[in-house]
Amino acid sequence: MSLDPLSSLLLALLVLLVGTVLKRHIAPLARYNIPDPVTGGLLFAAIASLVFATTGFKLGIDQTLKPLLLLMFFAGVGMSADLRQLAKGGKALAIFLLVLFPYILVQDIGGVIVAKLLDLHPIFGLVAGSITLVGGHGTGAAYAERFSNINNLQSVMELSMTIATIGLIVGGIIAGPVAQYLLQKFNLRSQVADASDADKQAEAAAPITSLGMIGALAAIIATVLGGQWLASKLSGGSITIPGFLWCMLLGIAVRNLAPYARIKLDDRCSDLIAGVSLSLFLVMAMMTLDLIEVALSAGPLLLIVVVQVVLIVFFAIFVCFRFMGRDYEAAVTTAAFIGFSMGSTATAMANMQAITAKYGPAPQSYLIVPLAGAFFIDLMNAFVLTLILGLPFMGG
Numbered sequence: 001m002s003l004d005p006l007s008s009l010l011l012a013l014l015v016l017l018v019g020t021v022l023k024r025h026i027a028p029l030a031r032y033n034i035p036d037p038v039t040g041g042l043l044f045a046a047i048a049s050l051v052f053a054t055t056g057f058k059l060g061i062d063q064t065l066k067p068l069l070l071l072m073f074f075a076g077v078g079m080s081a082d083l084r085q086l087a088k089g090g091k092a093l094a095i096f097l098l099v100l101f102p103y104i105l106v107q108d109i110g111g112v113i114v115a116k117l118l119d120l121h122p123i124f125g126l127v128a129g130s131i132t133l134v135g136g137h138g139t140g141a142a143y144a145e146r147f148s149n150i151n152n153l154q155s156v157m158e159l160s161m162t163i164a165t166i167g168l169i170v171g172g173i174i175a176g177p178v179a180q181y182l183l184q185k186f187n188l189r190s191q192v193a194d195a196s197d198a199d200k201q202a203e204a205a206a207p208i209t210s211l212g213m214i215g216a217l218a219a220i221i222a223t224v225l226g227g228q229w230l231a232s233k234l235s236g237g238s239i240t241i242p243g244f245l246w247c248m249l250l251g252i253a254v255r256n257l258a259p260y261a262r263i264k265l266d267d268r269c270s271d272l273i274a275g276v277s278l279s280l281f282l283v284m285a286m287m288t289l290d291l292i293e294v295a296l297s298a299g300p301l302l303l304i305v306v307v308q309v310v311l312i313v314f315f316a317i318f319v320c321f322r323f324m325g326r327d328y329e330a331a332v333t334t335a336a337f338i339g340f341s342m343g344s345t346a347t348a349m350a351n352m353q354a355i356t357a358k359y360g361p362a363p364q365s366y367l368i369v370p371l372a373g374a375f376f377i378d379l380m381n382a383f384v385l386t387l388i389l390g391l392p393f394m395g396g
Helices: 005-025 027-031 036-055 066-079 089-117 121-127 136-150 158-183 196-203 210-233 243-261 267-287 291-298 301-322 329-340 343-358 363-389
Strands: none
Touching: 005 036, 005 243, 036 158, 036 267, 036 291, 036 343, 066 136, 066 158, 066 210, 066 243, 066 267, 066 343, 066 363, 089 301, 089 329, 089 363, 121 136, 121 329, 121 363, 136 329, 136 363, 158 267, 158 291, 196 243, 196 301, 210 243, 210 291, 210 363, 243 267, 243 363, 267 343, 267 363, 291 301, 301 329, 329 343, 329 363, 343 363
């Protein structure tokens, strides 16, 4: 049985509501900032996987709207970015990239060592390393094809997709507890929430209007269309900027140039639309997972993933958080670091959303994380993988 796009959207909304209700009534979910889409989506995926395994019934969920939702989210992030508040983001981005590069090395070296200890081909250590965890499904598929043809590794494509999926789940689960630990230990809170500016207080007290929502939605959709057009026109170069990053950059331009045209956009409306879009994107991604197949396919690579979880938790707490400044923004950025180092940029943003919804805004993190996760990390990942694969003991 397959659902059409509208029915799939309705089901995603219902599953998201279930996740929200569960988070309100199950204290550990709220305490450790587990994103609502992860909670609801994984519950649905678990039930659907069990039903399919016992009865053979599978519900087809239409994915047509999912790419659009992701683009709307990043456009909304850009639309709520006031560059006057983000003037210091350049330095933070540089530091964040300096933190990311050695972690990719740690992730791959750790994976190769464990693979050797398990008497596996060392390439499987990379498959359960930055190829799938930092790179995601797309990078995993690209390298898997190469390993299958050149190195004659069996089932490497299936294993790559499985590990990438597991990373997506883990990245959305462990970031919240790590951030909560940092927030409590160092008694951190958002500095933006402490702003005493009278205009900001008045704006926060004013109700969100339908006109404000319509204006923000129109601007976001226009930004998405513009971002898609730019991505298609400027693709094929030596460095390809992803479509979602174009949407965010255009959103930033619209947000910061609109006042000069005497156009006032309500940042709260942009935030709200972006938040809903991200939640729906992530819950739809989680709902389609076959958890039983994921568990059965991973085999001994699961042990490598366990080691990767330990490595990233220690690296996040003792390296990323400290180098990023040991403040509230650093804690939020650390949660995002776990998200896209184990899963995807969308997971990273969902982790940040879960924390900022509870503890207050982190505007610098919302700027630097998408930039780092867009293509900087992919370039670094490609460099590290090329370096390691060139070593004699890797066989290829």
